[in-house]
Amino acid sequence: MSTKAPDDPRESVTQNSLADRSDSDRSPTGTPIDEGPSAQTTQNLGRQGGVVASMTLLSRISGLVRDVVLSNFFGATPVADAFFVAFRIPNFFRRLFAEGAFSQAFVPVLAGYRNRGPMQQMRDFVAVMGGNFVVVMTLISLLGVVAAPLFVVVFAPGFRGDPVRLGMTADMLRITFPYLGFISLTAFAGALLNSFHRYAIPAFTPVWLNVTLIAAALLVAPSFDQPVIALAWGVFAAGMIQLLFQIPALRGIDMLIRPRVELAHPGVRRVGRLMVPAIFAGSVSQINALVDTMIASLLASGSISWLYYSDRLMELPIGIVAVTIATVLLPNLSRLNSTGDMVAFDRTIDWGLRTCLMFGVPAAAALYVLALPLMATVFLHGAMTAYDVTMAALSLQAFAVGLLGFSLVKVAAPTYFAREDTRTPFRIAVIAVLLNIALSLALFRFMGHVGVALATTTSAIVQAYLLLRGTIRRGLYRPGRAFALFVAKVVLATAVMVVALLAVSPSPASWLTLHVYERVLWMAGVCALGGFTYFAMLLLAGIRPRDLRYHV
Secondary structure, rough: OOOOOOOOOHHHOOOOOOOOOEEEEEEEEEEEEOHHHHHHHOHHHHHHHHHHHHHHHHHHHHHHHHHHHHHHHHHOOOHHHHHHHHHHHHHHHHHHHHHHHHHHHHHHHHHHHHHHOOOHHHHHHHHHHHHHHHHHHHHHHHHHHHHHHHHHHHHHHHHHHHHHHHHHHHHHHHHHHHHHHHHHHHHHHHHHHHHOOHHHHHOOOHHHHHHHHHHHHHHHHHHOOOOHHHHHHHHHHHHHHHHHHHHHHHHOOOOOOOOOOOOOHHHHHHHHHHHHHHHHOHHHHHHHHHHHHHHHHHOOHHHHHHHHHHHHHHHHHHHHHHHHHHHHHHHHHHHHHHOHHHHHHHHHHHHHHHHHHHHHHHHHHHHHHHHHHHHHHHHHHOOOHHHHHHHHHHHHHHHHHHHHHHHHHHHHHHHHHOOOOOOHHHHHHHHHHHHHHHHHHHHHHHHHHHHHHHHHHHHHHHHHHHHHHHHHOOOOOOOOHHHHHHHHHHHHHHHHHHHHHHOOOHHHHHHHHOHHHHHHHHHHHHHHHHHHHHHHHHOOOOOHHHHOOOOO
């Protein structure tokens, strides 16, 4: 939050500020690179978070609409399973290489060039990183197209005994895999924009994926013999659209630089050293999702889709809250680390954790209590059956138990990456992934897809605990009594909210029989009451909206 309790000794320490920008921080045309908010000596993290959250909300809502459309046309059928595998494979590599490891290694190094060197050195670094990145992602994309059947067998081993599903998935993967190249370059552009505190465009960009897939399902699919193939082409087109959407914003910060290949550049080597452990450390959730898909492919038909739909609802609060906070934290913590202001570093972590808990705790409780009502309201129509909704609701409850763990991982990891420490998160990631694999193999035979979800949840909780414990032990963050009191207030307000939700919500069985419009009206009313109750309790406990404001 914006302040600590009066007894917190950190309040008396004056924060360092960045030195005035020199002429080296100007573009070749003489224009200051950091015009606008980023030109200030301090950054308003609350405002930056608000921008990212609002854009992310649009992305998540459009994504929810996309999933409603897909579930209406394809349900939890074998065809849907095939598309979700073909869609998940390039997305797995995207988050593994681009949004995960690359951003977490690239942004701290870029911050060092911005704060400690002349402008031309930074531009040279961006040029060679861009050129090298284009070459690497092009080669990986070509490999995916050529070896599509092999990737399907590895990612969904249960498809091996089903030639029809295997062939359909491989055909779609050949279309969707080039998406990896486009979206990875989009992520590179987004990392640049975020480093210059331009958050709106990168956060809004995923909306184009959702819009494109909705258009493919509604307008293009009817003209295909196999309508689901239109979705694969929609993924391909969305990659190009998202990349083109970023270009004007890059030009606006004078970072639209001609790429060139140079493997020996010292900045590239530095990013490479950081990236190797970060590939694993920053992508545990994606690796666990891959494990889930692999094991679910061995279960009953529809299991992959049930996990997908429940994961999508669970990702809604994570994306709006945790990913938003992490997006803002990484460039700001990297800047503070490069300038040596560790008091502000501590306070920034505190702001991130409090904001995460304020929204993450009630979201987890609400998802658990309203799992079936939410699944029925959003997905019970078209090809989705009441049985599918019930199965997906069970895995949603399992995911909800670990929602806070998933969220805290997103917030805690930047404290390491900002200090160019990727080895510690790597070691913790190994523990988390091995735990997920062991539990998944132990639980899936008698708990089905719910056991898979519970294993992933447990893995996230353990990973979050280890990351936070390491941050505290290293002295990077000291919670204090004020933090404990804040947590107690949030938990109390959440408990009152849960009582209110249970008191007014219809019985779980009735949600399956209500008309879709009745479900929507009931859900709107229940959510409104729950939100009002929770925030009213926070106000009574002395927590105010202004507590989210924080300048650093």
